[in-house]
Amino acid sequence: METIAIIGTGLIGRAxxxxxxxxxxxxxxxxxxxxxxxxxxxxxxEGLSELRAAQLVDEAPDTIAARISAATTLQDAVRxxxxxxxxxxxxxxxxxxxxxxxxxxxxxxxxxASSTSTIQTSRFAGHVPGRHRCLVAHPVNPPHIVPIVxxxxxxxxxxxxxxxxxALHEKVGQVPILVKKEIEGFILNRLQAALLxxxxxxxxxxxxxxxxxxxxxxxxxxxxxxxxGPFETIDLNAPGGISDYADRFGEKxxxxxxxxxxxxxxxxxxxxxxxxxxxxxxxxxxxxREAWRDRRLMALVAHKRAQDKGHR
Amino acid sequence: METIAIIGTGLIGRAxxxxxxxxxxxxxxxxxxxxxxxxxxxxxxEGLSELRAAQLVDEAPDTIAARISAATTLQDAVRxxxxxxxxxxxxxxxxxxxxxxxxxxxxxxxxxASSTSTIQTSRFAGHVPGRHRCLVAHPVNPPHIVPIVxxxxxxxxxxxxxxxxxALHEKVGQVPILVKKEIEGFILNRLQAALLxxxxxxxxxxxxxxxxxxxxxxxxxxxxxxxxGPFETIDLNAPGGISDYADRFGEKxxxxxxxxxxxxxxxxxxxxxxxxxxxxxxxxxxxxREAWRDRRLMALVAHKRAQDKGHR
Numbered sequence: 001m002e003t004i005a006i007i008g009t010g011l012i013g014r015a016x017x018x019x020x021x022x023x024x025x026x027x028x029x030x031x032x033x034x035x036x037x038x039x040x041x042x043x044x045x046e047g048l049s050e051l052r053a054a055q056l057v058d059e060a061p062d063t064i065a066a067r068i069s070a071a072t073t074l075q076d077a078v079r080x081x082x083x084x085x086x087x088x089x090x091x092x093x094x095x096x097x098x099x100x101x102x103x104x105x106x107x108x109x110x111x112x113a114s115s116t117s118t119i120q121t122s123r124f125a126g127h128v129p130g131r132h133r134c135l136v137a138h139p140v141n142p143p144h145i146v147p148i149v150x151x152x153x154x155x156x157x158x159x160x161x162x163x164x165x166x167a168l169h170e171k172v173g174q175v176p177i178l179v180k181k182e183i184e185g186f187i188l189n190r191l192q193a194a195l196l197x198x199x200x201x202x203x204x205x206x207x208x209x210x211x212x213x214x215x216x217x218x219x220x221x222x223x224x225x226x227x228x229g230p231f232e233t234i235d236l237n238a239p240g241g242i243s244d245y246a247d248r249f250g251e252k253x254x255x256x257x258x259x260x261x262x263x264x265x266x267x268x269x270x271x272x273x274x275x276x277x278x279x280x281x282x283x284x285x286x287x288x289r290e291a292w293r294d295r296r297l298m299a300l301v302a303h304k305r306a307q308d309k310g311h312r
Numbered sequence: 313m314e315t316i317a318i319i320g321t322g323l324i325g326r327a328x329x330x331x332x333x334x335x336x337x338x339x340x341x342x343x344x345x346x347x348x349x350x351x352x353x354x355x356x357x358e359g360l361s362e363l364r365a366a367q368l369v370d371e372a373p374d375t376i377a378a379r380i381s382a383a384t385t386l387q388d389a390v391r392x393x394x395x396x397x398x399x400x401x402x403x404x405x406x407x408x409x410x411x412x413x414x415x416x417x418x419x420x421x422x423x424x425a426s427s428t429s430t431i432q433t434s435r436f437a438g439h440v441p442g443r444h445r446c447l448v449a450h451p452v453n454p455p456h457i458v459p460i461v462x463x464x465x466x467x468x469x470x471x472x473x474x475x476x477x478x479a480l481h482e483k484v485g486q487v488p489i490l491v492k493k494e495i496e497g498f499i500l501n502r503l504q505a506a507l508l509x510x511x512x513x514x515x516x517x518x519x520x521x522x523x524x525x526x527x528x529x530x531x532x533x534x535x536x537x538x539x540x541g542p543f544e545t546i547d548l549n550a551p552g553g554i555s556d557y558a559d560r561f562g563e564k565x566x567x568x569x570x571x572x573x574x575x576x577x578x579x580x581x582x583x584x585x586x587x588x589x590x591x592x593x594x595x596x597x598x599x600x601r602e603a604w605r606d607r608r609l610m611a612l613v614a615h616k617r618a619q620d621k622g623h624r
Binding site: 118140141146147148150175177178179180181183184185187188189190191192193194195196197198199202205206207208209210212213214215216217218219220221222223224225226227228229230231232234235236237239240241242243246250251252253254256257262264265266270271273274276277278280281283286289290293296297299300301303307 | 430452453458459460462487489490491492493495496497499500501502503504505506507508509510511514517518519520521522524525526527528529530531532533534535536537538539540541542543544546547548549551552553554555558562563564565566568569574576577578582583585586588589590592593595598601602605608609611612613615619
């Protein structure tokens with residue numbers, strides 16, 4: 001099992017450490033903030049207990065946590081690594097420097113991956129001698145529960161590096177997808193943005209309340225999307241499959257959405273949506289509700305696994 | 313328990329009969345095609361057995377089915393009804409005629425609701441003397457499993473009728489939402505269309521395969537959306553709540569999606585998406601996969617109910 005180095009031990013870094021350690025990999029943590037990596041170890045152990053309670057890991061939390069250790073320098077963390085997952089601040093200048101340091105310190109065949117959600121590989125790794133081994137591996141928060149990972153290489157990333165990264169993520173139980181050409185927002189955040197812009201627009205124009213809009217997804221579309229994607233959904237929604245669906249509904253859906261100008265989320269609109277949300281959930285319950293979300297996500301992932309085993 | 317009349321006994325009509333009968337209502341079926349209503353009774357009983365197997369109904373299928381009977385005329389079906397759910401062909405001329413007939417035959421305080429997904433109340437009921445009691449109650453297929461119902465009244469629909477319809481659907485276990493002003497596609501299909509247009513565009517431009525795009529939803533965004541809506545999702549994705557999210561990401565998301573021209577789904581694009589889907593699921597497995605989808609939906613709904621009971 002190759003060693004995995006985790007650079008930056010915030011929420012995402014800790015979740016990645018959990019992903020690789022529970023799959024059996026030795027994990028080395030580094031964070032530039034003194035003491036952060038040591039503190040992360042304790043938080044990771046807590047998270048492992050929650051995963052255990054949700055029956056999402058088979059081993060005892062201590063067994064898994066014993067594979068993770070803190071390093072005091074970046075160089076020490078990556079010295080023996082086969083794969084690095086970087087999770088530092090979402091700033092291009094910082095990532096450029098970190099990738100210079102990583103490229104100088106890591107073994108020649110070690111892969112250097114970034115968790116960035118907004119900065120394309122070309123922008124943070126183009127200047128690095130070993131840029132062929134750099135790419136984005138963008139998770140959804142928190143990656144130890146939600147399995148999707150978007151792999152977004154630059155044109156200079158070696159295909160073999162992409163393939164090894166894909167294989168590694170599949171092996172540890174994530175679901176990697178390939179972003180074939182660089183694009184702002186990758187795939188996931190573009191899909192989310194498309195839906196969000198329409199959602200805010202419908203509330204802005206007075207067609208629906210934020211609460212009812214949320215119900216439309218969580219008691220409607222979201223039920224299908226939890227185990228089928230949008231293409232499989234519409235493929236099954238017309239007797240003749242997806243081309244039949246395109247024939248029946250394509251022109252109508254296309255026409256219906258033409259010409260809408262989405263305005264920015266600002267001023268009175270934000271205040272109104274904020275007020276509607278605060279009636280449903282006081283800000284004082286934010287942290288508690290986040291924990292609820294993660295418990296629900298864990299339970300849903302466990303449910304999906306059981307279903308996948310039972311009947312495909 | 314007031315009597316419910318179901319007009320049109322296709323997939324949607326049968327599902328509605330199931331929804332109302334399992335909640336204890338007497339249900340009268342009518343279909344203009346001779347023998348269709350009788351045949352529907354058998355199919356409804358089969359569906360009830362599946363619901364029972366998924367632990368989504370408490371009573372024996374025969375007990376529930378005994379509340380449903382077939383009428384030979386529309387007039388006979390609605391004579392004693394307190395609520396009518398109409399499910400005839402998705403054609404304006406047909407619905408206009410059916411609503412004339414319903415308004416002439418139903419008791420004065422009976423509500424007349426249509427399952428239409430594309431025709432607004434103003435268009436099929438404006439000519440009817442009792443138009444104040446007409447509205448759209450648009451379900452998602454199949455409504456006996458997916459609980460969302462979009463209530464879309466016309467300006468002429470009486471507020472009291474909307475309120476009674478909302479109360480009825482809540483009482484029988486559906487999740488009604490209010491479309492406050494008439495709009496093409498209501499809420500659900502507009503949200504779906506916004507996401508679909510971006511999805512087809514990303515495949516069209518070669519950024520991602522249909523398979524990977526589906527994974528992005530079902531192993532990523534769809535997990536959250538199965539129990540939270542998009543507003544709750546982003547409310548929890550920024551420490552300061554939804555206005556904090558709008559500050560941090562609003563401008564970026566808005567800018568990212570500006571200027572995209574969505575082309576129609578036709579020609580080579582449809583052929584390509586169709587080919588990718590057929591590799592994943594041969595057309596010969598379509599009916600089988602639809603049954604799989606409904607089993608998965610039932611299991612997911614049962615999972616959500618158990619979770620809602622356990623910890624909110």
